[in-house]
Amino acid sequence: xxxxxxxxxxxxxxxxxxxxxxxxxxxxxxxxxxxxxxxxxxxxxxxxxxxxxxxxxxxxxxxxxxxxxxxxxxxxxxxxxxxxxxxxxxxxxxxxxxxxxxxxxxxxxxxxxxxxxxxxxxxxxxxxxxxxxxxxxxxxxxxxxxxxxxxxxxxxxxxxxxxxxxxxxxxxxxxxxxxxxxxxxxxxxxxxxxxxxxxxxxxxxxxxxxxxxxxxxxxxxxxxxxxxxxxxxxxxxxxxxxxxxxxxxxxxxxxxxxxxxxxxxxxxxxxxxxxxxxxxxxxxxxxxxxxxxxxxxxxxxxxxxxxxxxxxxxxxxxxxxxxxxxxxxxxxxxxxxxxxxxxxxxxxxxxxxxxxxxxxxxxxxxxxxxxxxxxxxxxxxxxxxxxxxxxxxxxxxxxxxxxxxxxxxxxxxxxxxxxxxxxxxxxxxxxxxxxxxxxxxxxxxxxxxxxxxxxxxxxxxxxxxxxxxxxxxxxxxxxxxxxxxxxxxxxxxxxxxxxxxxxxxxxxxxxxxxxxxxxxxxxxxxxxxxxxxxxxxxxxxxxxxxxxxxxxxxxxxxxxxxxxxxxxxxxxxxxxxxxx
Numbered sequence: 001x002x003x004x005x006x007x008x009x010x011x012x013x014x015x016x017x018x019x020x021x022x023x024x025x026x027x028x029x030x031x032x033x034x035x036x037x038x039x040x041x042x043x044x045x046x047x048x049x050x051x052x053x054x055x056x057x058x059x060x061x062x063x064x065x066x067x068x069x070x071x072x073x074x075x076x077x078x079x080x081x082x083x084x085x086x087x088x089x090x091x092x093x094x095x096x097x098x099x100x101x102x103x104x105x106x107x108x109x110x111x112x113x114x115x116x117x118x119x120x121x122x123x124x125x126x127x128x129x130x131x132x133x134x135x136x137x138x139x140x141x142x143x144x145x146x147x148x149x150x151x152x153x154x155x156x157x158x159x160x161x162x163x164x165x166x167x168x169x170x171x172x173x174x175x176x177x178x179x180x181x182x183x184x185x186x187x188x189x190x191x192x193x194x195x196x197x198x199x200x201x202x203x204x205x206x207x208x209x210x211x212x213x214x215x216x217x218x219x220x221x222x223x224x225x226x227x228x229x230x231x232x233x234x235x236x237x238x239x240x241x242x243x244x245x246x247x248x249x250x251x252x253x254x255x256x257x258x259x260x261x262x263x264x265x266x267x268x269x270x271x272x273x274x275x276x277x278x279x280x281x282x283x284x285x286x287x288x289x290x291x292x293x294x295x296x297x298x299x300x301x302x303x304x305x306x307x308x309x310x311x312x313x314x315x316x317x318x319x320x321x322x323x324x325x326x327x328x329x330x331x332x333x334x335x336x337x338x339x340x341x342x343x344x345x346x347x348x349x350x351x352x353x354x355x356x357x358x359x360x361x362x363x364x365x366x367x368x369x370x371x372x373x374x375x376x377x378x379x380x381x382x383x384x385x386x387x388x389x390x391x392x393x394x395x396x397x398x399x400x401x402x403x404x405x406x407x408x409x410x411x412x413x414x415x416x417x418x419x420x421x422x423x424x425x426x427x428x429x430x431x432x433x434x435x436x437x438x439x440x441x442x443x444x445x446x447x448x449x450x451x452x453x454x455x456x457x458x459x460x461x462x463x464x465x466x467x468x469x470x471x472x473x474x475x476x477x478x479x480x481x482x483x484x485x486x487x488x489x490x491x492x493x494x495x496x497x498x499x500x501x502x503x504x505x506x507x508x509x510x511x512x513x514x515x516x517x518x519x520x521x522x523x524x525x526x527x528x529x530x531x532x533x534x535x536x537x538x539x540x541x542x543x544x545x546x547x548x549x550x551x552x553x554x555x556x557x558x559x560x561x562x563x564x565x566x567x568x569x570x571x572x573x574x575x576x577x578x579x580x
Contacts, residue, residue, distance in 0.1 A: 015423055017370030020466025038128060039165030041149050042194030044156070045414060047236075050203045053142050054157065055149065058105040058129035062571070067121030068093050074119050078102060081110055094122075098401045104147050105129045119201050126385035136537050137206045137241055140257040141199075141357075141410065143427045145420055154257070155197065157358055162414055165194030165455035168542065177211055182225060196415040205229065208534040209239040213508070216527035217243055220491075221514035224251075226389050227531060228259040229506040232397035232496060235406040237390075237536075240502070259393075261359045263386040264509070267339060268323045269494045272441050275328070277343035278335045279437040286440045291483055292327040299373030303381075304328055306470075320444040321452035323468060332380035340380065346432045347395045347405065349387055354407040363387045382471055393507040396466075396494045399445075400502035402405035403438035406428040446499045465502075466528070468520035473512065488512050493524040497532060503541050504511020506532060576578045 043054040061082060068074055071093035079086035082103040094102040102122070106114075111124055130145045132138075143154015152159035168191035177419065178248040209227045217225040224244040230237045242254035242262075251434050256262075278284050292314045295304045307325050319327035325458030332340055344350070364386035378384035390408055398405040406429040413423040433441075446465040450452050453468045469492040472480040480489050496505035508531070517523055536543075 007008070022143055033168055034171050037168035037170055037189070037191040038126075038149070039167050039191040039194040040162040041130070041145070041165065042129060042196045044163070044197045044199065046199055046201045046203045046206075047238075048202065051163065052138050052199065052201070053130060053132045055128040056131050058127050059108070059111050059124040060100040060104045061106055062123055062125045063093055063100050063102055064098055064121045064123075065093050065437055066098065067097050069120050074122065076245050077117065078119070079121070081114060082106065096348065111417060121342065127565055130443070135255055137210045140242060140255055142202065144184070147565065153358065156161075157412075158204035158356060159197050159414075161496065163194040163197060166192040168192070168263075177519045193330070193417045195417070198412045198415055198421070200238060200412050201228075202238050202276045202538065204538050205239040206241060206533055209241040209531055210243065210253060211545055212527050212534070213241055214243050214529040215530070216508070216523065217251050217510060218512050219246070220517065220523040222510045222512050224254065224258075224511040225527075226259050226262070226509040226511075227506065227527065228389055228393050228410055229531070229535065230393060230397060232400035232406070232502050232505045234406045235318050236412070237408055237410050238539075240318065240410075240545060240563060257357060257359075259389040260355060260357045261361055261388075262358050263361045263363050264490050264511075265383050265385065265390055265471045267382040267490065267492065268325075269469035269507075269520070270287075270385070270387075271320060271323065271328050271380075271393060272399060272467055273344060273347055274332055274335075274340060274380045275316060275444075276347075276433045276437055276441060277339050278316070278331050279440055280343070280433050281335060281339055283334050284316050284331065286394075287315050289313050289315050290325055290327075290330065292319065294326065294332065296326045296329055296377075298333075298377045301374050301377075303377055304453050306369070317444045317447065318495075320441075320467075323448070323453045328380050329377040332376055337371060337376045340376065340507050341365070341371075343433075344379070344385070347398060348391050349385065349395075351567065353388075353390050353394055355390060355410060357410065361388050363391055363495075377450070382469060385535060389507055389509060391504060392492075393495055396496060396507065397505045398432050399438050399441055399465075400496040400505050401419070401429065401438075402435045402442075403431055404431040405432045408514035426475035442499055445495070449495065453521040454493060454495070456521060457495055457528045457532075459497060459529055459536065461545065462497045462532070462536065462541075463544060464495055464497045464523075464532070465517060468525060470519045470521075489518045489519040491518060491522075491524045493520050493528045495528060497536070498541070498544065504535055504539065506535075 004326065006008065020266045026503050041055040044052045046052055054278045071090050074499050075086045075089035076094055079089055089102060092102065105127060114122065128149055130149065131141060141154055144152055145154035145156050151157035151163065168189040171187040202241045209229065213227040226242050228237065228240040240257065240259045242256065242258040243251050244254045245251050251428060263330045290313050293311045294309050295302055303325055305326050314324065314327055316331065344365055350363050352360045352362055394408050404492055411424050413421055442465050446463060449457050449466050454466050457464055457466050471490045473488040473490050475481050491510045492508060496502040506528055508527045510523045513523045
C-alpha cells in the first residue's frame with residue numbers, strides 16, 4: 001500500500017509540478033481554437049462607381065477527419081455533389097489532420113444539400129469569392145486573384161496590399177465534438193476591410209470600344225486589334241480593349257493587356273513625331289516647299305511612296321497630308337539622326353510610360369551607336385523601331401496638349417470603407433515640343449483627316465486631327481516577307497477631337513488585316529470614327545455648333561451689365577436660357 005501510494009504521489013508531482021506547463025498547453029490545444037477572420041477584399045470600380053471586381057460571401061466545405069465515422073461512405077456520397085473524385089476525398093477524410101478542405105467556394109445549393117446529410121466531422125467555412133463582369137472587356141486590366149483572394153495578375157496584383165485589408169481572428173473554447181463552450185475563453189480581433197480601387201476606365205466606353213473594335217477586326221478579316229482611349233489633359237485611360245481571333249475564327253476579348261505589353265512597328269503614325277524634331281529645330285515650317293520624287297536611295301536601300309508620282313513640289317504640310325515616305329525621309333536627313341533620336345526619346349519611345357502595369361514593354365529604340373546606314377530613313381517612317389500602343393497614344397496626347405507629355409494612368413485613387421477618397425492621379429507634365437510646333441502639327445494632321453489619308457476617321461460635327469499608319473509586320477524568322485510575297489500588315493489610326501480643344505485621344509490598331517483593304521485609312525480609321533461617335537455622346541463632348549452657341553451665350557452675358565437689366569430684358573434672357 002505504501003508503494004502504491006508512493007507511485008501515485010510521484011505521478012501527481014510529475015503531472016502537476018514537473019511537466020504541468022506541457023499538459024496545460026496540450027489541453028489548451030485541444031480546447032482552444034483560433035478561427036481566422038478574413039478581411040473583405042476591396043472592390044475595383046470604374047470612374048463612375050460601377051463594379052468591375054468585388055468580393056461576395058462564399059462557403060467552403062471542410063472536415064475534421066478525427067470526427068468522421070466512415071471516410072469511405074462519406075467520400076462516395078460527397079464526391080458527386082462536390083465534383084471531386086471519391087478516392088481523393090477518401091484520402092483526405094482518412095488523414096490524421098485536424099482540418100482539411102473538401103471543396104473551395106461551393107455553390108450555396110450544394111452546401112445546403114451537404115449540411116442536410118449531417119455527416120459527422122463535415123462542416124463549412126465562411127470565405128470570400130471574387131466576382132467579375134462576364135463580358136471580359138476589363139479582365140485583362142483588372143486581373144485575377146487566386147482561390148485565397150491574393151492578386152496574381154493585373155491591377156489585382158499591383159494593388160494587392162491595399163485591396164487585401166487586414167485579417168483578424170477569433171479565439172474560442174470548444175468541446176470534444178467541436179461545439180463552442182458558452183462562457184468559455186473568447187477573444188476577438190476584428191478584420192479591417194480592404195480599400196476600394198477607383199479606376200479611370202469608363203465601363204460604358206469599354207463596351208463601346210469592344211463592340212467597335214470587334215466589328216472592325218471581323219470586317220477586315222484580321223487576326224486581332226487594339227483600341228485605347230484617354231483624356232489628353234490628365235492622362236486618364238478611359239478605355240483599353242484588345243481582341244484576338246481564336247482557333248475557331250471567332251473574335252474574342254484578349255486575356256492580355258496588349259495595349260501595354262505588345263510592341264509593334266507603328267508605321268506612318270510616327271511621322272508627326274519625326275516632323276516635330278524638324279520644326280522644333282527651326283529647319284523648316286509647315287509651308288516650306290521642296291521637290292519630292294517617287295523614289296529615293298539611301299545607303300544600300302530604295303524607299304518609295306505608296307503610289308507612283310512625278311517629281312513634285314510639296315510643302316511639309318502636304319507631305320504629312322499625303323503621308324509621303326520619300327518626303328519624310330528627305331526632311332529627316334535634314335534633321336539629322338541625333339536630333340531625331342533625342343526627340344523620340346523625349347516622346348517616351350524605348351521606355352516604359354510609368355503606367356505601373358505588370359509586364360509593360362519598353363519597345364525598341366536602338367541607341368545611336370547601333371544605328372545602321374538605313375536606320376534614319378526607316379525609323380523616320382515608323383519601321384525599324386518598335387513601340388507599344390500606350391506609348392503612341394501618349395505621344396498623340398502630347399500633340400493634343402500642345403506639346404506637354406503626361407504619364408498615362410489607370411487609377412484615379414483609393415476609397416476606404418468610410419468613404420474617404422484619396423487621389424493617386426499624377427497631373428505633372430513635361431514639355432516635349434514647343435507650343436508653336438505642336439499647333440503647326442495639329443493643323444497638318446487635321447488636314448490629313450479632312451482631305452488626306454484619314455478621311456474615313458471623320459466625325460460629323462467635330463474637328464478631328466489624326467494620322468494613319470500602315471506598317472510591314474516582321475516575320476518571326478526575320479525579314480518582312482517582301483521577297484516571298486508574304487507581307488503582313490499592321491494598320492493603325494491615332495487621333496483626337498475636338499482638334500482645337502482636345503478632350504479625347506484614341507489609338508486603333510488592326511493586326512494583320514486580310515484582303516485588298518489593309519491600310520490604316522481603310523480598316524483602322526473607320527473604327528476610330530465609330531467609337532468616337534459613341535464616346536462624344538457618352539462623355540457629353542459638345543459639337544462645334546454647340547460650343548459656338550455656348551461661347552455666344554457667355555459673350556452676351558459678359559457684355560450685359562447686371563445692374564442695367566430691365567425686367568423685360570431679364571425675362572427675355574431667362575427664356576433663351578442666358579439668365580440665372
